[in-house]
Amino acid sequence: MTEGTARVTLEVDGRAVEVPGGASLLDAATAAGVELPALCSDTRLGPVGSCRTCLVRAGGRLVAACVTPAAAGARVSAVAADLVELRRDAVRTIVSALPPYALGPQMPSELARVCRTLGIGPEDARGAGGRGRDDSHPYVRLDRDLCIACGRCVRMCADVQGTFALTLTGRGADTAVAPGTGGPWAESDCVSCGGCVDTCPTGAITQPGGGSGLTSGELLRQGPGDPAAPAVVRTTCGFCGVGCALDVAVGDGAVAAVLPALDGPVNRGHACVKGRFAHGFAVSPERLTTPLLRQDDGRLEPVGWDTAAAHVARRLADAITAGGPDSVAAISSARATNEENYLFQKFMRTVVGTNNIDNCSRLCHAPSAAGLVASFGLSGGTDSFDDLVRADCLLVVGANPVEAHPVVGARLLQRALRGARLVVADPRKVGLARQADVHLRPRPGTNVALFHGLARVLLAEDLVDHRFLRERASGLAELAELVASYTPEHVARVTGVPAADLIAAARLYGRAERPAIVYGLGVTEHLHGTDGVRTLANLAILRGAVGTDGGFGVNPLRGQNNVQGASDMGALPDLLPGYGKVTDPAARSRAEAVWGRPVPARPGLRIPDMFAAARAGRLQALWVLGEDVCATDPDTGNVEEALTACPFVVCSELFPSRTARHADVVLPAASWLEKDGTFVNFDRRFQRVRPAISPPGHARSDFAALHAVASAMGRGLDCPTPSAALAECARTAPLFAGLSHERLDREGAVAWPCPDPAGPGTPKLYGERFATPDGLAHLAAVPYLPPGEAPDDAYPFVLVTGRRWAHYNSGSMTRRSGNLGLAPADHLDLHPDDAARHGIRDGGDVVVESRHGRARLTARVTSEIAPGQVFCAFHFPASGVNRLTSGHADGVTSCPEYKVTAVRVLAVGKRAGGPGGA
Numbered sequence: 068m069t070e071g072t073a074r075v076t077l078e079v080d081g082r083a084v085e086v087p088g089g090a091s092l093l094d095a096a097t098a099a100g101v102e103l104p105a106l107c108s109d110t111r112l113g114p115v116g117s118c119r120t121c122l123v124r125a126g127g128r129l130v131a132a133c134v135t136p137a138a139a140g141a142r143v144s145a146v147a148a149d150l151v152e153l154r155r156d157a158v159r160t161i162v163s164a165l166p167p168y169a170l171g172p173q174m175p176s177e178l179a180r181v182c183r184t185l186g187i188g189p190e191d192a193r194g195a196g197g198r199g200r201d202d203s204h205p206y207v208r209l210d211r212d213l214c215i216a217c218g219r220c221v222r223m224c225a226d227v228q229g230t231f232a233l234t235l236t237g238r239g240a241d242t243a244v245a246p247g248t249g250g251p252w253a254e255s256d257c258v259s260c261g262g263c264v265d266t267c268p269t270g271a272i273t274q275p276g277g278g279s280g281l282t283s284g285e286l287l288r289q290g291p292g293d294p295a296a297p298a299v300v301r302t303t304c305g306f307c308g309v310g311c312a313l314d315v316a317v318g319d320g321a322v323a324a325v326l327p328a329l330d331g332p333v334n335r336g337h338a339c340v341k342g343r344f345a346h347g348f349a350v351s352p353e354r355l356t357t358p359l360l361r362q363d364d365g366r367l368e369p370v371g372w373d374t375a376a377a378h379v380a381r382r383l384a385d386a387i388t389a390g391g392p393d394s395v396a397a398i399s400s401a402r403a404t405n406e407e408n409y410l411f412q413k414f415m416r417t418v419v420g421t422n423n424i425d426n427c428s429r430l431c432h433a434p435s436a437a438g439l440v441a442s443f444g445l446s447g448g449t450d451s452f453d454d455l456v457r458a459d460c461l462l463v464v465g466a467n468p469v470e471a472h473p474v475v476g477a478r479l480l481q482r483a484l485r486g487a488r489l490v491v492a493d494p495r496k497v498g499l500a501r502q503a504d505v506h507l508r509p510r511p512g513t514n515v516a517l518f519h520g521l522a523r524v525l526l527a528e529d530l531v532d533h534r535f536l537r538e539r540a541s542g543l544a545e546l547a548e549l550v551a552s553y554t555p556e557h558v559a560r561v562t563g564v565p566a567a568d569l570i571a572a573a574r575l576y577g578r579a580e581r582p583a584i585v586y587g588l589g590v591t592e593h594l595h596g597t598d599g600v601r602t603l604a605n606l607a608i609l610r611g612a613v614g615t616d617g618g619f620g621v622n623p624l625r626g627q628n629n630v631q632g633a634s635d636m637g638a639l640p641d642l643l644p645g646y647g648k649v650t651d652p653a654a655r656s657r658a659e660a661v662w663g664r665p666v667p668a669r670p671g672l673r674i675p676d677m678f679a680a681a682r683a684g685r686l687q688a689l690w691v692l693g694e695d696v697c698a699t700d701p702d703t704g705n706v707e708e709a710l711t712a713c714p715f716v717v718c719s720e721l722f723p724s725r726t727a728r729h730a731d732v733v734l735p736a737a738s739w740l741e742k743d744g745t746f747v748n749f750d751r752r753f754q755r756v757r758p759a760i761s762p763p764g765h766a767r768s769d770f771a772a773l774h775a776v777a778s779a780m781g782r783g784l785d786c787p788t789p790s791a792a793l794a795e796c797a798r799t800a801p802l803f804a805g806l807s808h809e810r811l812d813r814e815g816a817v818a819w820p821c822p823d824p825a826g827p828g829t830p831k832l833y834g835e836r837f838a839t840p841d842g843l844a845h846l847a848a849v850p851y852l853p854p855g856e857a858p859d860d861a862y863p864f865v866l867v868t869g870r871r872w873a874h875y876n877s878g879s880m881t882r883r884s885g886n887l888g889l890a891p892a893d894h895l896d897l898h899p900d901d902a903a904r905h906g907i908r909d910g911g912d913v914v915v916e917s918r919h920g921r922a923r924l925t926a927r928v929t930s931e932i933a934p935g936q937v938f939c940a941f942h943f944p945a946s947g948v949n950r951l952t953s954g955h956a957d958g959v960t961s962c963p964e965y966k967v968t969a970v971r972v973l974a975v976g977k978r979a980g981g982p983g984g985a
């Protein structure tokens with residue numbers, strides 16, 4: 068169906084129905100309340116009309132309803148007895164080749180339901196079976212005997228996921244789905260998005276365990292009155308920042324299946340290996356189930372919540388007495404809800420009396436916040452995801468959405484396959500690069516030179532929007548002067564990107580009608596990350612491609628499920644909920660009026676400054692909630708030293724993390740599947756989070772834990788429920804004034820700014836003016852400066868760290884799920900030439916050493932990585948990857964330089980000092 072086209076009216080069995088232009092007769096029949104069997108059809112896929120089960124009569128002819136457009140004025144006959152008989156025959160023919168259990172009473176499949184309505188029973192299924200199964204994959208089960216070769220799975224894999232892992236093989240009635248690589252499913256290109264499982268109408272492709280055969284489509288059909296229907300809870304995924312709406316099917320108090328919601332505003336019936344399948348962590352025997360208190364003998368022993376809360380309260384009060392409120396600090400969590408983040412910053416500001424609160428945005432997209440505010444005024448991406456997928460040129464920079472934001476990655480890939488131009492800037496041959504018109508491979512840490520090079524081409528070839536620059540932007544003269552020296556040849560020397568590629572990329576972005584910029588940590592996690600964001604934003608400003616109809620702006624793929632929200636809620640040392648500055652008396656008094664308590668005016672410590680203060684003996688207490696700082700912050704040795712030096716450490720966690728091992732009190736937390744609240748996704752949408760299951764043992768939501776400690780300190784925090792907390796936040800922050808749980812329950816998703824309960828949210832920003840003080844977009848004329856570390860004879864490689872598709876950050880959750888079977892270890896990617904030179908073989912163990920520490924990994928020899936560079940993820944803390952990374956950080960925001968570390972690599976068993984690796 069095409070959006071925005073006029074609606075058409077037609078008649079189905081004498082009943083007038085109205086459908087959008089472009090709809091099919093199948094849609095029209097559905098609108099008329101007639102359910103047709105349509106075994107090759109799925110709303111996520113284009114129609115193919117191959118199964119011939121949806122036959123209707125239109126204009127006197129028999130047609131397959133799914134492939135016939137609904138024409139205005141058409142008269143359609145769908146329920147006539149002869150048509151029902153024809154459809155029954157078509158379905159019966161299909162069924163006849165299946166074994167009887169295909170229609171068994173336990174089958175929740177679409178086919179079984181259709182057969183029940185048509186009066187077709189197991190006796191009609193007379194297939195002998197014997198075609199075999201493929202149970203090799205942890206999340207996908209294939210029963211070839213149930214395959215009807217409808218092709219839905221193949222099309223989901225190709226047209227929605229973009230992986231092309233599946234095909235139909237065999238002849239005639241023997242045709243069945245198979246991995247395209249020929250071997251077992253587990254060895255195929257499958258990335259476990261679950262799309263095939265979710266569309267299969269027969270139960271041929273299912274997932275193991277409960278919920279087998281249940282699909283999003285069937286879930287949508289089951290009314291609340293259906294006694295066979297499982298309890299289903301609509302919630303928002305708690306892994307990355309895409310914000311997929313998920314339906315969690317619950318049986319016996321446990322997750323039976325997680326299905327992507329067909330009407331999910333962002334994901335539209337798609338999901339990835341994490342949201343869809345990686346929920347096993349929730350019932351891991353390693354979950355923390357009771358508070359733990361460090362005893363005199365050094366052991367952590369279980370205690371009750373009252374004891375734990377009283378202890379935390381007393382030690383925090385002691386710390387305040389001994390060192391003042393600013394000797395207490397807190398790290399809040401981008402995994403936790405908005406309401407929890409709101410409550411935590413309120414606790415620190417009003418109960419403790421300090422602004423010492425920060426969140427992992429510091430390690431991630433803090434440069435986006437700073438850079439986008441400086442360029443445009445607000446701390447968020449400029450456009451909505453819906454716009455991105457309408458762009459005709461995508462510039463994807465330092466982001467690997469195919470692995471890190473798979474639902475976004477798949478949609479961008481589909482857009483490129485359907486004709487949008489694609490420019491990828493990444494040192495590695497990442498998934499999208501394979502489809503790119505131009506793949507720019509800058510040396511890590513040279514973005515600013517690259518972006519200036521692109522800007523210079525735009526200016527030199529007059530691919531800029533003069534009117535926009537005159538009326539809506541400032542800083543052109545300074546930028547033009549600066550970039551004059553960034554000639555393609557000069558930029559080629561600095562970045563390694565051939566001049567011709569640079570020019571080609573600039574022309575694609577410069578000549579597109581609706582260009583969009585999407586970027587990730589390859590821009591931010593650098594010594595000059597904020598400069599990177601600003602000079603990337605320059606390109607959109609030069610083109611007039613932001614705040615106008617002619618472009619889709621500059622959009623960071625924010626990382627964690629709620630990293631946007633944690634910052635929106637003011638879990639930051641310098642900003643209050645809704646981004647009022649703590650140094651601004653007006654912003655403070657607005658919060659003070661709501662909270663009835665003074666708000667400290669001095670900005671607090673950032674995460675790295677908290678550790679430095681602890682090491683210097685200036686921090687009395689630190690509460691770390693939902694961040695494994697000993698695994699994920701850079702230069703682990705320094706972090707461990709800080710936690711050891713800090714007299715009192717509290718850790719709120721799901722698992723006994725590395726950080727928890729350093730804590731004096733460990734508080735067991737509820738996970739996203741177990742709590743109530745909201746998250747804000749990467750395109751600024753608030754969405755509801757709802758508890759599907761109960762937390763294990765005595766684990767509690769962070770929300771409840773904060774209340775418990777506050778009341779043990781003799782201080783109320785008000786807002787007894789998450790709903791009350793968001794309502795209070797709305798009164799504190801004009802940006803969110805129109806938001807409430809009630810509204811989100813009604814509308815699903817609302818993008819901020821949302822200043823008015825009666826007005827809409829704002830998916831696209833800056834239509835009239837930018838939110839900067841002068842209303843203009845600000846071009847940034849900052850020079851390129853080199854990264855903090857460079858390779859030398861002792862450390863000849865540049866190590867880039869980042870993500871892999873199957874695991875998530877510290878891996879605390881994905882390693883405790885079936886995903887471990889998909890990716891059992893961290894690998895160090897290195898180029899075949901480098902491997903040969905250093906005597907390293909694929910699959911061999913290697914030691915990696917930097918100036919800061921050492922790690923142990925398994926080598927993966929691949930030309931995805933450029934010579935002289937190596938790449939690894941940080942999903943297995945035991946490997947020690949963050950012992951390698953340095954304390955270098957972005958000068959503006961303190962975001963760590965995770966993307967550039969000089970290292971040497973040694974095959975295990977070899978002595979240091981091998982060729983090039985002394």
Ligand SMILES: Nc1nc2c(c(=O)[nH]1)N[C@H]1C(S)=C(S)[C@@H](COP(=O)(O)OP(=O)(O)OC[C@H]3O[C@@H](n4cnc5c(=O)[nH]c(N)nc54)[C@H](O)[C@@H]3O)O[C@H]1N2
Pocket residue numbers: 307308431464465466467468470471472492493494495497509510511512513514586587588589590624625626627867868869870871872873874875876877966
């Ligand atoms: N599967 C999975 N998904 C995740 C996560 C996860 O751990 N696992 N984590 C979530 C989080 S918290 C975040 S923040 C996001 C991150 O999502 P991304 O930003 O996509 O993740 P990264 O893989 O860290 O880095 C992106 C790319 O930057 C490239 N890069 C490195 N240096 C440079 C450079 O100098 N210039 C350019 N142009 N590119 C460079 C790297 O090669 C890498 O491919 O993912 C989220 N989603």
Ligand SMILES: Nc1nc2c(c(=O)[nH]1)N[C@H]1C(S)=C(S)[C@@H](COP(=O)(O)OP(=O)(O)OC[C@H]3O[C@@H](n4cnc5c(=O)[nH]c(N)nc54)[C@H](O)[C@@H]3O)O[C@H]1N2
Pocket residue numbers: 400402403404427428430431432588592626627692693694695696699700719720721722724736737738739769868869870875876877878879880940941948949952965
């Ligand atoms: N080398 C390297 N290091 C990196 C990066 C990189 O690219 N390279 N990326 C950085 C980035 S972008 C980020 S965002 C950080 C992420 O770093 P972290 O935030 O430390 O990583 P996570 O694994 O997402 O989650 C932290 C912990 O929160 C717990 N948790 C999950 N949900 C909840 C909850 O609801 N409540 C509580 N109390 N706990 C919960 C999990 O068990 C986990 O141990 O890592 C950074 N580290």
Ligand SMILES: [Mo]
Pocket residue numbers: 430431432626627630
């Ligand atoms: Mo992140």
